[in-house]
Amino acid sequence: MIEFVLTCFGPFAGITSNPTQTIIYGTPCPPHPPPSCGPITELLKSRPLSHPHVQIHTYLLPVSISGVTSAMSDIFNRHCPYPCLGTTRTVVFLHLGVDGSQAPPSQGAFKLERRGYNNATFRVPDNDGAQPTNQPIDQDQGLDCYLGSLCSYSNDSESSEEGSTTPRTSASPLVDSLVSNLKTKYGDLVEASDDAGRFVCNYTLYTTGRRIREYKSKVEEGGGGGGGDGEGKGVEAMTVFLHVPKFELLGGEIQVEFVRDVMEGICGLMEGGEEGALN
Template identity: 30%
Template structure:
């Protein structure tokens, strides 16, 4: 990737989040991935969030946003969620209309996430270049334009909105991963580690 440097030359803080259980996914793959790489050298923060619209704004989500606002260096929010219907890693490019109740029982239908914002926001990361690099780690990767209508979409929208409102050159990315039955945990951890290296080294 042209504008990336080795991981030891970290230029950005990386805030990694996964999700806890939701709906039929009791063992969320992203919980295990976050825990496996929580001590990574290129990570600033690594936490598992409750799967709820309310929970995203409460508890352990607040310290992350507060820390990201500190005048340190630009950051990247790397959000992860499980796509039970996919066999690939999906780099998500973005109404909150969630098909499934969240862990607090809330179901949103035709809900505007932020009335003052565009209907859709997109990441400004160089996804094509990132994908070319990541495919050397695992060929089962793609760029997606549909992060779904569940909490993943909600969290990604808020992350991109936060990035847009900041003066610094921040980024946000949502990565959907498959279940471990389709791509084993060790391969997924390796893939996510490479994503972290790439975004941490961006100018």
């Protein structure tokens, strides 16, 4: 079982209409959107993913430190309980955010982020008015700490660069494999990125990675502690962040299709390693 937890954001300073919200919930988005509505859900009904056992869950996140922290705490605990009772599954937190830095005459591109940084430096206030500068997200780690995407976050995946005492978790090779597979269809419209910014998008990617790492440590320390079929064990969890361009650069139809293909690509990689292909 592969379980996708798909998140988006609403408007914030400089972005009056967030394409990620439209991709998932459509326009206009209801105040309390139901879990199964909107363009991406409709596309998946007509073009289901090739993996036989997939669940999709969608959430609208607040554009603020406090809002994301509270919402993702609830969301994470809901989808990654410990101990986990029931069928063994992989949970993929696929976060969507808009890349507001892309503007005409740029063609626009989709960016799959390799890492999130332990650095909150907001160029504009979040929707609660917070505007930190060079503030560590983890107070006990340095600003140069980062956590990679699509990682298992096992203890043996941590490393430190020469001259640094700050632990880092490198991005999984799956990120580059996913981008390579997507390029066969989208060409230069997709790229891997090492800079998720330092706004709420980066904050979300980093803190989800941190939650997964802490969860993984709890599972490893607990030694599973259960029987078959996942009883008493933890789920496998990973996260990745997708930055999309504004609709004025790339239209909504191709963006919805791309998000679907990202999920298809992840399913392929889960099934077939680096050779997983789009369907």
